[in-house]
Amino acid sequence: MSETTATVPRWHAAGDWFDTCKCNVPCPCSFAQLPTDGDCEGVLAWHIREGHYGDVPLDGLNVLMLGSFVGNLWAEHSDTYAAVFVDERADDAQREALQMIFGGQAGSWPAEMMNMMGAELRGMEFAPIEFEVADDLASWRAVVPGRVEASAEALTGPTTPEGARAQSTNLPGAETGPGQVATWGRSTADRADAYGFQWSREGQSSKHITFDWSGPDQGPSEEALDAGS
Numbered sequence: 001m002s003e004t005t006a007t008v009p010r011w012h013a014a015g016d017w018f019d020t021c022k023c024n025v026p027c028p029c030s031f032a033q034l035p036t037d038g039d040c041e042g043v044l045a046w047h048i049r050e051g052h053y054g055d056v057p058l059d060g061l062n063v064l065m066l067g068s069f070v071g072n073l074w075a076e077h078s079d080t081y082a083a084v085f086v087d088e089r090a091d092d093a094q095r096e097a098l099q100m101i102f103g104g105q106a107g108s109w110p111a112e113m114m115n116m117m118g119a120e121l122r123g124m125e126f127a128p129i130e131f132e133v134a135d136d137l138a139s140w141r142a143v144v145p146g147r148v149e150a151s152a153e154a155l156t157g158p159t160t161p162e163g164a165r166a167q168s169t170n171l172p173g174a175e176t177g178p179g180q181v182a183t184w185g186r187s188t189a190d191r192a193d194a195y196g197f198q199w200s201r202e203g204q205s206s207k208h209i210t211f212d213w214s215g216p217d218q219g220p221s222e223e224a225l226d227a228g229s
Contacts, residue, residue, distance in 0.1 A: 008106045008216035009054030016047045016133045017176045018140045018208040020150040020190035027205035032074040032173035041068035043150035045142035047131040053097030062087045062129040066197040074173045082119040083195035088126040107216035109177035122195040137183050147194040152185035152206030176211035183208040
């Protein structure tokens with residue numbers, strides 16, 4: 001455990017994550033492969049259904065990131081950039097907690113991802129973030145008004161049973177860490193205009209993946225272990 005994480009209180013965060021990106025369906029990055037066009041850019045959004053940082057509650061708060069990189073994110077990559085929006089509803093203690101967790105300083109999976117990505121941060125701000133996930137995982141959506149819009153519908157086809165979802169487990173490159181369930185979709189909106197990121201498209205890859213982290217130590221949360229016992 002690093003000196004930084006040694007001073008971090010026990011914390012837990014579990015909820016919903018999704019992205020929209022420029023890759024074809026399904027996104028090769030989740031399979032630890034080279035992006036469709038050799039590079040990728042898109043929106044990443046998190047909603048904490050339940051969580052705490054010490055005695056600071058985190059339930060219901062959101063974080064959104066814009067990101068881009070060249071190459072295979074899980075192998076050799078370069079030119080990695082990011083910008084982060086943190087839920088403006090968070091009070092001072094919650095803002096500090098979210099920055100510690102999602103900045104990687106609080107350990108667990110976000111620390112691994114941040115160390116691997118080595119992204120150059122173009123900016124960070126507190127902003128209104130709208131986040132919605134259908135109870136049946138038929139769709140998901142996140143918006144930073146005037147800056148970012150990302151939405152998708154679950155992937156279906158001629159052999160998909162009614163109400164069923166195309167899902168994967170044990171992905172080789174699950175962006176939220178091991179042991180989570182991915183639901184595949186296709187974007188209905190993927191737009192950004194902030195911190196030098198600018199694009200507008202639809203119809204490309206999207207996936208919803210659960211997340212369940214605890215820290216400051218590495219590994220699955222105590223809650224996840226209890227649920228599996």
